[in-house]
Amino acid sequence: MQGTSRTAEEHIVIDLGEWEIEQQADLTVTVRVIDETTDAAVERAVDFRLAAP
Secondary structure: OOOOOOOEEEEOOOOOOOOOOEEEEEEEEEEEEEEOOOEEEEEEEEEEEEEOO
């Protein structure tokens, strides 16, 4: 993505439809963003606990 704004809001969709979860599973999603102009990087991680339907 390119732009001049200092802030941006993005949404990430993860399709877990093919995962076979019998009881529960822990999942960590990590997103890293790198500014290609300054090479500055920021990383965020979010932990989830998935439960079987």
